[in-house]
Every structure is written in C-alpha cells, then in structure tokens.
Amino acid sequence: MIEPLDISGEELGNLVLSSDLLHYSWAAILEAYKDTTGTANPNDPTTFPISIKYRVDRQQSPHGTTIVAFVSSPTCTAQHFQRDGRDLVSSTTLFDFVSTKVNPSFSIHRAALELFASHHNGLSDLKKQCCNISPLIVTGHSIGGSIASLFTLWLLESLSPKDASKHPLCITFGSPLIGDNGFQQAISERPIWNSSFLHVASNQDPIPKLFASPHDVLNIEPTSHASVYKPFGTFLLCSESGCACFEEPESVLDLMVAISSDGGPNEGLQIIDYGHVLKRLKHGAIYQGISKLGIWNGSPLRTGIIIQIEAIKVGRTQQRHENGDINSLVTKVEKRAEDLVARRRNVFDPKKKLNDMKINMIYLEWYKKVSESRGGYYDAFRNIPSKNREEIVKRKNILTQYWAIRVKEAEKMPQKEGTFLRTGFLYAATNYRRMIEPLDIAEFYRKDKKDYLAERSAHYKLLEQWVKDDKQEGRQSNANERKSACSLTEDSCFWVHVEEAIVLCNSLKDGGTSPEDKVSLMENLVKFENYVMDLIKNYAVSTEIFFNQSSFMKWWADYENITGNSSHSSLTDFMRNRKYNQYV
Template sequence: MGTVKLGENMEIKVEVIKKACSMAMKAHKYPEKQYLFDKIRSSSSEVVFSFAGSLSVNDWFAGGSFGDMEVDLRLFPSLKYVGLDELGRVNEAFFKRFKAVLANPKFELEVKKAVDDRRKVVFTGHSSGGAIAILATVWFLEVNSRLPTHIEPLCLTFGSPLVGDRIINIALRREKWSRCFVNFVMRLDIVPRISLSRLSSIEHQLQRVLDYFNQNPQQTPADAPDFYETVVRNASSVANYAACKIMGSTNPLLETASSFIELSPYRPLGTYVFCTGTGKLVEISNADAVLQVLFYSSQLSTVEEKVAVAQTSLRDHLNYENYLKECLRTPTVTSLFHLHQEANVDMDLNDLGLSERASLCLRAADALERQKLRNQNTVDGKQMDIEKCLGDLERYKSKCSHKAGYYDSFKSSDQKEDFHANVSRLELAGIWDEIIEMLKRHELPDEFEGQEKWIRLGTRYRRIVEPLDIANYYRHLKNEDTGPYMGKGRPRRYKCTQKWREHAEKLPEEFPGSCFWAEVEELWIRSGSQGTRESILQLKNKVEKWIGEEEVGDDVLLENSTFMNLQRQHGLAS
C-alpha cells in the first residue's frame, strides 16, 4: 500500500496511519473503556493502542489559567532541561487521565507483551485522546528506550491539543525521541489551538463545543464564531510574542508586556503534518514554525467569513478519517524541513493560507535553527582549546603528586607552575561559562545536552578543574563572605556538567567526588564541633570509591595532604 515519507529519514506505512486514525475515532464510541487495543491485520509487526477524547471541560483544564503543572519526574525523569534543572510543564488534566490509564494493570501487561513479542507499538488518539497518546508514548520511551532490543514506538495524533511546554520539546529532541511523534492537523481545526487560550476566556463556549462534538448535529453552536475568534486572538498573542523572540527583538516593551499579560506555556512537539484542505499534506518539524502556522493558518481574510470558517473549524475536527483516506491514496507529503532551501515553499505556504508576514516568521524560525547549528560549530571549535588546557593541568597534577599533592600545591600557589595552572583554570572557566550562558539563552541546538562528546568532556573538566576552584575559593577566604562553597560558591558550569553525566548514566543525584575538597575544608573549619569525627569517617569511606571512579586522585592520600592531616587531628589516620 506504500509509505509516507517524513523528514529526511522517516517513513510510515499508509496502512498504519489509516488504522491509527480509524482506531482513534472508534475509541470515542467506547468512552467507558480507557483504551482500545488491536493488531494491524495485514501486518504482524505493529500493534495499536488508541485513547478516547473527553467531552468534559474538567478533563481539558484542571485549575489555573492554563491548567498546567510541573512534570512528575517519577514517571517522566527526562522531561527537564538537564543542566539548568528546569522542569517541563504538562497539562494537568491530561496527565491525570493518563495516570488513570497507567493504573490499569492490563494496560502495562499488554504493552509489555507487545515489547516482548518484538512488535512496534503505535499509540494514537483523536482530540484530547491524542494528548493521552503523547503522554503514553513518553512513558513508553522512559521505560523501554534503554533496552538492548528496543523498537522505537510511534505516536500518531489527529487534531490533538497541545500537551506540554517548550522544555518538553527540548527534552524530546535531546533524547532523540521527537521523531516518534507525528501530529496530523486539519488546517482550520480549532482544537489544536485551544491550549493557547486561558480557561476563563473560553470555558462556557468550550463546553458547548464539546457537546457539539458529542451529538454531532448539523447545526453548529450559535457562539461558535465568538469561540473561534477568542481562540485565534489568544493564539495571536502567543505567536506574536514568540515571533519577536525568534527575531531577536530587544524592545523593552516586549518584556514589560509579558510580565503582566499571561501567555499560554504550551508549545508544539514532534512533527506536524498539516492537511491543507486542497488534498495536500505539508510537514513541519520546527516547533517555532509550527506555532506560527497554527496561528496564521487560522486567520480570517475578511470579517464576513467568520461564521463559515468557525463552522468549518468544528466540522474539520471530525473529518480526519475521510480526509486522510482521500489524501493517502497517492501519499505525497511536502516537507518544509529546510525552509530556506525549498523551491516551492511559497506555493505550500499559500495552500496553508499563510500571509507574507507568516512566511517571514517561518523563515525566521528556520534561520534561528540554522544559527543554533552555527553556534554549535563555534563551540565545537573550542574543544581543542579545552583539551589543551586540560592536558596542561593533567601534567601539572602529575608533577604535584611528587610534592604536597594537586590540591594543596595549588592552594599554596608559591611556584611558577601554580601560576600557569591558574591561567589554564581561568581560561577554561571563560569557555565553559560562555557555553552555559548560551544554553541558558537557548542559543545551542536542543540536542546539545545529550551529546556524548560534551558529556565526557564536561565530566573530565569538572574532575580536573573543580578542585582548583575550591582551593582558590578557600585560599582567598571567600567562604567568610559567601559561605560554604557547596552553598552559593559552586559555579553553575560544574553543576551543569555534573547533571549531564548523572542524567546520561541514570545516576542518582549525590555529593560529587569533585567537591571532596570543599567538604574537607568545611570539616577543618568546624573541627571542634560535635559530629565532625563521624563526618570525617563517612568521608574517608567514600574516598576509596571516588578514587576507583576517578572522581578524585589518589594524591588525596599523600602523607602531608590536608585530608590526611585532618584525619590525624582526630586520631583517624592509619
């Protein structure tokens, strides 16, 4: 039957899309069931789980202006901005519905059996059922992505509302999961835009719209035009603010306005396939560009067409199965993968009803992604400088092992070699601080934090250089003004690189060996305090483990090191 090619290296069987859409619509007929499960008859390799949408406003918004909540890291440990420790936010009502599905032991058992049988698992849903499918796919990836026999799942949604914020999208791209999510959206379908509105502005109208979807009468709600206008107006606020940020606006009014105008946190994730209404399918995988399309493709050309467009926006939401059945007879998807390279991009944008301003916003979103890649190349070019400085410090450390040790020698800083080591320390601090600031400003690709070469280099940097920063901190008595190093003294560059490794290797958050000397210094300061001896014993027990893991060097055990002198002072040296 053929396949649908998406992006540069992804293909989906047409029969899988059709089956998923059919089951997504069928799930609405069985609202008492949490999900439906079926195999694709012509294939032995895929199984499909579909989730029904809800027709109650309470299942769309759970309190608050936009009904969002911080992710539950027990279920979704990857949905965060790792180094900066920012948690993603998801729709609370959708999350609660997914948790109810997960509480059903039969669901987990059927998913596990599909995994054990080496089948490709497809999660699908229409309307808010698509939101549940998205969360189910993330859960599946969290549980199974590290299995040696892991088969990538697929999430196909049809007219789904937005589920999570920008951090969720960043996390999915970092984990290389974003390609698992494909969202089909009819050009005028209003539902994918609903999450961009605060509940108070649409609550009563939304319930009447949901009732319309349930009864599916010929007559659309009388206030459908007002509902459509309100949703599009809210989408306009979000899209225009995002466009200003994309284009690098420095107008202070932008930040002033955002401080008192509450905007929706929700953003697109994965790949979007827009159904133009002219028989074409247009694919966009740039989340910033998708947001602009969601707004601009819903704009009215004239005030007079508001009633007709509002009616179409509701009817289209119920028409995915019929529309895709026609489109997929000769499945051709136009990909706006690289907007600056596409020859027929203007024609495709016209099919989506996009204005010249919309085209500028989409090109700006594409330009921003390309700029991030150039920034990555610039940062990659600094690897040699980092490696050189680290090599110099490793040679310095080797020389110090014949003296008082790496830490104590640097803290004394009475030799020429110590001065050169400090220069390397400062040079590295400048490079790494710049990298962390670029991450903070979202100037690097979303995948950066998950790149193995930078995780390894960051770990090596932290282990070699952080002891020197600690020595410098206590040598200059910064603790007397700022407090302990581990309180407010530890630079973000070390916290970030530590978190990268912990996340990549699924390690628990704990006191890092590279901060060993900070603990030693604090124990010296409170030498006469109660419990100090026990703390030294605990630290002594950790040292052997840290030496084995190369978190600290064995020079900490040199006869005259600060650590050994501390033990002797408390009668603990062997």
C-alpha cells in the first residue's frame, strides 16, 4: 500500500522508483502487449482479437509477487474515448458495493464500465484465482489501467479489512480518470482501499489529462464548469527529469492541467514509453537542489511543493513565478496540503483513547461496587446526593461522547467494514451501554420526566441492534457464560420498565381508576412480570435489582400488596420463596 504525504512527494516518488515495483509492472505490461500483437510495442497498430487483454505473470518480479497486467490496443482506446467522450453513467450492480451511507451514489466512465462488463465472465474467473494470491500487483496501461482499477476494487470488496497485508496493489500507467466526486469520496472513506492505488502519469502523456479539465485532446465539447471527474489514490506525476507524489484530488487536477498546458503540441493518442521514462528517472539525478530554483522565501512545505513542481516540469517555473502564475498554483497546493494534514490529525482515532476509556469504566465499576449498600448504583445515582456525583457525571459524559463518535463512524462505514469494526469493539461497547445507560435513565427520571424511550440516544439503539444482529449470526453467549457475567443487566433499558411498572402500581392504588382501566393496568403489569422472569431464567439480570432499597424491590412490595394471594405467576413464586438469594 502507498501512504503519501504531499510535503514529501519527491522523496516518496524516488522511494517507489528505487523499489523496482514500477519497472516490473511495466515489464509485465509489455509482455501482455507481446502476447496479443507479437511485439512489445504499445503503439503497434495491430488490432487485438479482443478489446481488452490480461496476462498473469509470476516471473516478472521477485519474492513470489504475481502481476496481473491489463492492456488495450490503441485502436480500442481511441474508439472508446471518441465514442463516449466524457460520458459518465450511474453505478451499476457490478460496483454497488462501492457506495456508502455518506456517498450513496456515484458515476463511472461509460467506456471503462462497458469494457469491464463485456469481459465479466473472464474477469470473474480471474477474480477467483487472484483472491488466493498474495502478494499481488494489478497493473494496466491506458484504458487497460482503468480496467485494472475496477478489477482491483472488485478484489478489495471480497477481502476482509483485517487482512490488509493481503490486499493487492494497483499500479496504472497513463490511465484516464474513471469516476466522479462520489466515486472518489466513497473510496477515500476506506483508507486501506485508497492507499492501494498508485497512478503513474507522464507530463507528455495526453490520456491521463483527458478529464482533468473541461477541455481535452479529443475535440470533445468543453463544458462551462470544472471537471466532474475526480482522482483517487496516489498520483506519481513525472517527467524525464523528475517526479513527485500527490494524493489531494484537487491538487492532482490542477497539476495535470498545468502539465497539460506545458507539454507542447498535442500528439493525440500516441502512447508514451513509460519504460524509457522510468529508466531515466531511476538513473538520473532526480533531486533538484534549492540553488537551481532561485531564492524562495517561504515555509519548508512551500519550498518542498515548489521543488516537486519543478521536478515534473510545470512550465518554466522561475519565469512563471515572476509572473505570479506559478505562485498562485503553489499557494493552492500548499493550502490543500495543510488542510489534508489537519484532517488526518483530527480524524477520530479510537485506539489512542481506548486506555483512557478503560480507566473511566474502572471508575464507574468502583462506584457501582460502593453503591451496593444504598440500593445499587441506579438508585444511588437517582436518589441519593453524593460528593462523588459530579465526578461520576463527568466520566459518564466522557464515555458517552467517545462511544457516540465511535458508533457514528462505524455506522457510516460500508457494511462489510462496519461489520468487522463492530465485531472488534462490540463487547466493550455493550459493557459501556449496560453500565452507562442506566445512569442516563436515572438522571432522566430524577428530573420527573416521562417516556425515556422516546428520547433515547440513537447510539444506544444502534449498539443494541448490533448485539441482536450478532446473536442472529450465531455469536451469542450460552447460558453458563451469561450466568458468570450477570453483574450488568443485559437490557440496558431495564430500569425504564421498572419506572413504568411503578407508575402502573401507583395508578392502581388510585381510587379513581375505572374497572376497565384497572384491567388494562394489570395486563401491562403481567407483561412486566413475564419480561423480568425471562431475564432471570436467562441469567440476564444484575444482582443489584434484588438489593433491599432498590426500585425493583420497592415495586415488588407494592405489587404484592395489590395482588395479594391471587397471583400465582413464576415471578411470584420466585420472589415469595426468596429464590433470588442465589443471585445476591
């Protein structure tokens, strides 16, 4: 995977070049051309018997790396771009998995999508073969690079997020942009996916620049707005004298436009020999000293960007700097680089705060223990003033903020990644919910409010639903495991039902209740009895509900007075014979 930083793009570019990954990938591409035309020449006019050809090669790279190379004939490339131009089509069932809740819709270049779909059967067989291969490089040239990118997404969708080391690396050469902003954003939501793509583009190659601006090289009608196509992954922009890596999409577009305007007369779809470019870069003096750029009064970030722009030959840098054009470009790229770094720093990282959250949970567990003599921590927090209350509220709020953010991030993620993330944190999240939500309920009813469930936080609802989903998938604990872990009631809303049952008893004690209402009230109390007994039978209730001063025991005393000897339910037998002593 590639992890670029715009402030060190030239160094990253040199690192990639020195690894020989690009050289082996390009060699595999040339072999794929040779298989189809008899010559390792991308510009050979021979028409392929099929529009897209791929080759699986285990000999082109060391360490057992397998390379899958996609190529297309120049005729195929020209026909598809001239026929479809900039045409984008909405995502189809082939790539619906790319969509996310944040970016539910996106569009892909029609030519690339149709080519991919036309080879669906063969690519399906290739996918089955590649899913068990690691390490794997998927590479492609020109529109073959577009197919390589789509095929890599297909592979990534079938691999588990926890097996990041097995994910393929996609390297394209001279490939056009293939998707819109929704497509780019949906991929960027998965950092592992986004870092799996490296796109190599020469300043002399017209094809990568086709959709970088409203104008292109194929006489397609220009639009009045900026390009709807957006790049994803990392871009290695290069000339014969230097290279630089960029990831921030708008900066990539601006630089593509700039190198397009500086590349001299356009030669249509003449294919660039990337082997020659890579060889020159590897053996040449890539790093251009500051002294060659003149005197630059600015930050290290700005100076680094200027060095990168000079390396890829964006015009006559020093002359344009004097005219202000290059200065404007550098300023935009600098600002975006700063914003990108800031976003990465501000990304919520649950691992960094997990230990702090554990400390807060330990503090709450201590509070639960010391509250046993006061009816349990629910009733202690609800009814008894304490000098520790302010500290408990503080730690409760910290935990709630942390888990609310975690749930929000997990809920935004695509289903597959979200399931993996939930599996990783669901145990801790469930303990949090069962420990903290009763305190929220206590605070709610302490203020004499009604109907907590109508105002219940969405993150509690999601956490509860995910537990139910896990149970349906066969991961629920057995009864013995629950019996040994019943310090927290499984239903974090248990005390809501207790509060409601207390209200029902108070209504029955009210002499003004009509006979019809009494029947309804008793029916609801019987439902509550059954609910409690189900929890008891499944070892899903905390010992604290049976403490003498607890709200539940107070409810039971009132309920027993109301029913007298007429009740013969399972809960009545359990409570009257003090079978709950086995819990306490």
